[in-house]
Amino acid sequence: MSDILNLTDSHTASSTAAGKTSMDLDIAPTTALAAKDLHIYYSDFLAVEDVNMEIPERSITALIGPSGCGKSTFLRSINRMHEVIAGARVEGSVMVGGVDLYGPGVDPVAVRRKIGMVFQRPNPFPTMSIAENVLAGKKLNSKRIPKAEASELVEQSLRGANLWEEVKDRLDKPGSGLSGGQQQRLCIARAIAVEPEILLMDEPCSALDPVSTLAIESLMLELKENFTIVIVTHNMQQAARVSDKTGFFSIEGTGKPGKLVEYDETRTIFSNPREQATKDYVEGRFG
Amino acid sequence: MTSVQAEPAVSAASATSSFEIEQVSKKGDRIFGGISFGAGVLILVTLAAVATFLVTEAAPAFTNTAEDGESLFSYTVPLVFGTIWAAGLALLLAGPLAVAVALYLSHYAPKRIAGALGYFVDLLAAVPSVVYGVWGIFVLAPLVGNNLYPWLEENLGFLPFFEGPALRSGRTIMTAAVVLAVMILPIITAISREVFLQTPRLHEEASLALGATRWEMIKQAVLPYGRSGVISGAMLGLGRALGETMAVAMILSPASVINANLISSQNPATIAANIALKFPESSGLEVNRLVATGLVLFAITFGVNYIARWIAGRGFSGAAG
Amino acid sequence: MSAVTIDSFGGGAELRSGKMTPAMQGGIALAAFVVGLGINALLGGMGPVKTLIGTAVAFPILTYAVARQVEGRRLATDRLATTLAWMAFGLVMLPLVSLVWTVVTDGAARMDATFFTETMQGVVSEGGGIRHALTGTLIVTGIAAAFSIPFGLFTAIYLVEYADGKGFSRWITMLVDVMTGIPSIVAGLFAYGLFVALDAPGHRSGLAAGVALTVLMTPVVVRSSEEMLRLVQDELREAAYALGVPKWKTIVKVVLPTAIGGILTGATLAIARVIGETAPLLVTAGTIKTLNANPIEGRMETLPIYSYYSYKTPTIPPELSYERMWASALVLMIVVAVLFSLARVLAAVLKPKGLR
Numbered sequence A: 001m002s003d004i005l006n007l008t009d010s011h012t013a014s015s016t017a018a019g020k021t022s023m024d025l026d027i028a029p030t031t032a033l034a035a036k037d038l039h040i041y042y043s044d045f046l047a048v049e050d051v052n053m054e055i056p057e058r059s060i061t062a063l064i065g066p067s068g069c070g071k072s073t074f075l076r077s078i079n080r081m082h083e084v085i086a087g088a089r090v091e092g093s094v095m096v097g098g099v100d101l102y103g104p105g106v107d108p109v110a111v112r113r114k115i116g117m118v119f120q121r122p123n124p125f126p127t128m129s130i131a132e133n134v135l136a137g138k139k140l141n142s143k144r145i146p147k148a149e150a151s152e153l154v155e156q157s158l159r160g161a162n163l164w165e166e167v168k169d170r171l172d173k174p175g176s177g178l179s180g181g182q183q184q185r186l187c188i189a190r191a192i193a194v195e196p197e198i199l200l201m202d203e204p205c206s207a208l209d210p211v212s213t214l215a216i217e218s219l220m221l222e223l224k225e226n227f228t229i230v231i232v233t234h235n236m237q238q239a240a241r242v243s244d245k246t247g248f249f250s251i252e253g254t255g256k257p258g259k260l261v262e263y264d265e266t267r268t269i270f271s272n273p274r275e276q277a278t279k280d281y282v283e284g285r286f287g
Numbered sequence B: 001m002t003s004v005q006a007e008p009a010v011s012a013a014s015a016t017s018s019f020e021i022e023q024v025s026k027k028g029d030r031i032f033g034g035i036s037f038g039a040g041v042l043i044l045v046t047l048a049a050v051a052t053f054l055v056t057e058a059a060p061a062f063t064n065t066a067e068d069g070e071s072l073f074s075y076t077v078p079l080v081f082g083t084i085w086a087a088g089l090a091l092l093l094a095g096p097l098a099v100a101v102a103l104y105l106s107h108y109a110p111k112r113i114a115g116a117l118g119y120f121v122d123l124l125a126a127v128p129s130v131v132y133g134v135w136g137i138f139v140l141a142p143l144v145g146n147n148l149y150p151w152l153e154e155n156l157g158f159l160p161f162f163e164g165p166a167l168r169s170g171r172t173i174m175t176a177a178v179v180l181a182v183m184i185l186p187i188i189t190a191i192s193r194e195v196f197l198q199t200p201r202l203h204e205e206a207s208l209a210l211g212a213t214r215w216e217m218i219k220q221a222v223l224p225y226g227r228s229g230v231i232s233g234a235m236l237g238l239g240r241a242l243g244e245t246m247a248v249a250m251i252l253s254p255a256s257v258i259n260a261n262l263i264s265s266q267n268p269a270t271i272a273a274n275i276a277l278k279f280p281e282s283s284g285l286e287v288n289r290l291v292a293t294g295l296v297l298f299a300i301t302f303g304v305n306y307i308a309r310w311i312a313g314r315g316f317s318g319a320a321g
Numbered sequence C: 001m002s003a004v005t006i007d008s009f010g011g012g013a014e015l016r017s018g019k020m021t022p023a024m025q026g027g028i029a030l031a032a033f034v035v036g037l038g039i040n041a042l043l044g045g046m047g048p049v050k051t052l053i054g055t056a057v058a059f060p061i062l063t064y065a066v067a068r069q070v071e072g073r074r075l076a077t078d079r080l081a082t083t084l085a086w087m088a089f090g091l092v093m094l095p096l097v098s099l100v101w102t103v104v105t106d107g108a109a110r111m112d113a114t115f116f117t118e119t120m121q122g123v124v125s126e127g128g129g130i131r132h133a134l135t136g137t138l139i140v141t142g143i144a145a146a147f148s149i150p151f152g153l154f155t156a157i158y159l160v161e162y163a164d165g166k167g168f169s170r171w172i173t174m175l176v177d178v179m180t181g182i183p184s185i186v187a188g189l190f191a192y193g194l195f196v197a198l199d200a201p202g203h204r205s206g207l208a209a210g211v212a213l214t215v216l217m218t219p220v221v222v223r224s225s226e227e228m229l230r231l232v233q234d235e236l237r238e239a240a241y242a243l244g245v246p247k248w249k250t251i252v253k254v255v256l257p258t259a260i261g262g263i264l265t266g267a268t269l270a271i272a273r274v275i276g277e278t279a280p281l282l283v284t285a286g287t288i289k290t291l292n293a294n295p296i297e298g299r300m301e302t303l304p305i306y307s308y309y310s311y312k313t314p315t316i317p318p319e320l321s322y323e324r325m326w327a328s329a330l331v332l333m334i335v336v337a338v339l340f341s342l343a344r345v346l347a348a349v350l351k352p353k354g355l356r
Helices: A002-018 A071-078 A108-114 A130-141 A147-160 A180-192 A210-223 A236-242 A266-271 A276-282 B002-063 B072-108 B111-124 B129-156 B173-197 B201-209 B214-243 B246-251 B271-281 B285-313 C010-015 C022-042 C049-071 C073-110 C113-117 C131-162 C167-180 C184-198 C206-231 C234-242 C247-274 C279-284 C303-312 C318-349
Strands: A031-042 A045-056 A060-064 A088-096 A115-118 A198-202 A228-232 A245-251 A258-265
Touching (some): A031 A071, A031 A228, A045 A071, A045 A245, A108 A115, A108 A130, A130 B214, A180 A198, A180 A210, A210 A236, A245 A266, A245 A276, A258 A266, A258 A276, B002 B285, B002 C131, B002 C167, B002 C184, B002 C247, B072 B173, B072 B214, B072 C073, B111 B173, B111 C073, B111 C318, B129 C303, B173 B214, B173 B246, B201 B214, B214 C184, B246 B271, B246 C303, B271 B285, B271 C184, B271 C279, B285 C167, B285 C184, C049 C073, C113 C131, C131 C167, C131 C206, C131 C247, C131 C303, C167 C206, C184 C279, C206 C247, C206 C279, C234 C247, C247 C318, C303 C318
Parallel strands (some): A045 A258, A060 A228, A060 A245, A198 A228
Antiparallel strands (some): A031 A088
16 A cells, blocks of 8 residues: 555656646646536446546546446546447536537537547557557548648657657658557557547556557556546556546446546545555455 | 286286287377378369360360350350359449448447348348349339339430430340349348458557547458458459349340440340350250360369469568467 | 636537428439439330439439538538448349349249149140259269268368478369369359269269369368368367377367357258259259259259259240249248258357367
């Protein structure tokens, strides 16, 4: 337990040095994303119950909890990927920038263009080159990108994903030729190329080796200067290392809906959480 | 004392039995392995036999001239033209439509009936060609002959394709091509649909997460992934159209011509249809000549298969790692 | 904590778009129909079907144009793609449904008992049946299956279990590929040539037909069996070897039982494919009006040949022959459909557990 504390302390120290979050500067943080009374269904089955959560801008929020408790389902409901599954729906609202993403007349496709997502397994498009992969999202939005602008965007996004140096000589080679960690950074580059406000990451490191994982974690800390990041992770140490706030999801039993049990500063969640369930989980005593 | 005596007896016995076991399994392996190897050799023998008998039966046609004085070359060329022309038209008609239907079945059709529809299309790929031929003569030909072809001659007759004069019975190369198209469409659709369904969910979701519409997702993730599979399917369909006998034989009354006129009474024959029509009544050198054309057809389909395999093999298909 | 919120989404205007209502879609359909009527009036010939074609062409164009205004370019393109996909499906269904419908309705006329019990012996007008053709099809296909299934299976076993990837097997694989490409008429000519050499020119027999179909069936059986055998996990084989089971017994008692479902399915599908082949039968088994159950000698009638000749050399009046033609086509289609469904059932029921 104390090890985790030490880790968070050291990271807070470094993040203060690297870039100040609004929390450190005592300015009222603005809310990037707010879920209000959100219930998520698969047809008639209630999968996630009554989520209320406000996520501050330019921070990293980790969602932790045992398998099947709805963290990924909640994440995917933020960029309306959840409803890609037939019969899936939500009740309640998700507010971003004062707009309810589930409001009447809102087009889910438009929502997804504003919110980026990185998946558990890296998925660069196999028939496209590295440069084409980075531009894939941008190409959907604007018909023609002048060549100069395009290559500048590619470089910018790849630099932002800490991948530029490694691939700058082979931008026209297929994206599938990279290592797992590099592929995932390519996916991150692809996501940030469209300059989303919010970046969602669904267990982005679970398919990667420890070295690549740490590389992506330090990348996340850099990215949070410009993006609001929400990450689902099974790795509690990771949550403790990178996130500012943590949400703990849990489930009472199979067939029951998942719930957001506790949501607070990461420090608090890991050192003295309010709920017993949270305490049991972070101390490794989950059922 | 007894135990000392017993032991050698026991070890001798087990030594014998394990030796026996080895014998049996060695024999079993030899027999079984031999049969399997023999099967492989038999494949080789079969193909050698096919080549040999075909060439033997065809040979006289290469060396002698037929009674009607026509050279083998001038006999065969219009047939080759007809074969490629009909099959090419069929692929042109069927190909894009088949891919569209495959996309429909994999990505647009309501989930509950998509399975049943797919099954129906798969089933149609197995319907015998004689049934298609019968439908072509009795349903399609009169329909287009009385309606479409006269209209085409009247309004688009300046094009060499529709010069006419339109044949009222509709028994033209175009009708044959349409029947061929209907015949090969289920095959191409079945293979393409299979490939489209195998597009990794991961890549489809990557596209959707970037904010793509369904069509954009198909363009970005599904079609590039399925490209080589679709081409294989198209080549398979083309191969079937090239070798198709009955439908064409039933619809056309062929003349030995080369022209681009799709709707007249002067229609080129295909190699396969020609053989089917002439063989039952032929004898002597005639038979040799027909077999020679069969050899040419084999060469053509072999070439098409080879190209198909070459296309399917190269490029980063996205299906492999 | 949440006093101020980000106005990054510009008040949400970008997230909303117009939506095409069902009323709009109905209006477009109507407008397309009007265009169709107009085209019908303008162009001559071909009858009222021009209206249909005109409507069909106008509908997607109008849909795109309206959607472009209401929903924007990207969504309009998406809607156009959806419309075209549905239309393609409809278009393709027309001939296919017509085919099935015609065969079923026209073939029903002779679905009586006599059709199945009589041959064409002595038939000059009415009556007649397919008994000799059915028997012939059974014999010829039976011969082909009896040859090609063991042949194909053992070849697949050789390729997968014994020589995987090694020199000779690559030749075999290539040759099997060549075999797949043999046109059916050419296979028939080969069988004809073979039996001419064995017997005499002008040879006709059910056995020759069986050999021709074997050449067509074998590569299909090889391919599908090979695929199924490869799906069997190596762990299963190694478990058997580790117990001291010899290789051939492993194949017979472990690998084959695991893959048997897929192998049978592949074999059934192969039978379904060749049972309707006409061309090779034309040059080997020929046609005959009477029942011949001797595969070695003499012409033998088969079902697809029966259909063909009912059309080609009809009795007087031809309508009666055509009735027989449709009915035999219907029987053929039913047989293929039954085999096809059987294959699907086999695949589901015998679904192996030890597959990758």
